[in-house]
Amino acid sequence: MFNYYPAPVARLIDELMKLPGVGPKSAQRLAFHLLNAPDRDALGLSQSIIDARQKIKQCSICANLTDQEPCAFCQDQNRDDKVLCIVEQPRDVIAMEKTREFRGRYHVLHGAISPIEGIGPEQLTVTQLLSRLRESPVAEVVVATNLNVEGEATALYLSRLLKPLGVKVTRIAHGLPVGGDLEYADEVTLAKAFEGRKEI
Structure with missing residues (x-):
């Protein structure tokens, strides 16, 4: 060309x-x-x-990208060791940090389950995650995978895999964005917003 x-x-x-x-x-x-x-x-x-x-390499603990071992998040003594947030990509860690709401630990999967693309749990850092959970005081795992078909499949798989370990498995809430108009929301987003409603 x-x-x-x-x-x-x-x-x-x-x-x-x-x-x-x-x-x-x-x-x-x-x-x-x-x-x-x-x-x-x-x-x-x-x-x-x-x-x-x-x-740049993967952190041996959380699999986030880093130029030091372990990464800065894993070295931070002020983080809550009892809560672990699972994300798909290193850029998702940055997105979570920008909210200034989460002060726990992270684990990066480096993808999501997608049979169409030939990506199964073996291609992700699931084995590393299981080893980590067996050796840590984690009480709650927050699954923060993307809100698409692959992210939902990954969240469901992780939930079934992790619950027998005795940890609480939660999923980030999803629904209408702040400032969004109902008329522009699709049916699935509205349905999820109704599922996640809470008392005010």
């Missing part, structure tokens, strides 16, 4: 197109931006990618 560009430019465009949400036109725009940028900017970008790839 890009054979009218010099080979290095075509390859750069092709590599940029592998990024999520980057189509052919965006990839071309990014490629030419990088070609016209000062050397220090382009080299800084390439070096930061290399550094991240080489220095």
Whole structure:
């Protein structure tokens, strides 16, 4: 498709197109931006990618991405060891932290169960989670997987797997967003909002 560009430019465009949400036109725009940028900017970008790839690993305790062992969340002595929040991706940990509501520990699955994509519990950090729960004082596990088919399947699987261990398994509430209008909500969201209603 890009054979009218010099080979290095075509390859750069092709590599940029592998990024999520980057189509052919965006990839071309990014490629030419990088070609016209000062050397220090382009080299800084390439070096930061290399550094991240080489220095970032999974925490041996929670499987979050980190450049230290264990990660900062696992080192934090002020967190509640009795509550463990399970999320799909490292970026979900950041989303939870931004709420400033959760002060427990985390466990990152690195995905969700999706038979269509060939992802089962074996491809996730479920074995690591089970080992961790057997050796910890966790009393409640909060399942904070995404509110889609894969996230719900993962939550159900984890609930069935963890309840026999004697821990309380809860699911984050879901329903209407704050500031949302009823007329724009779909039926499933409204149904979940009704299920999660509480007394005021």
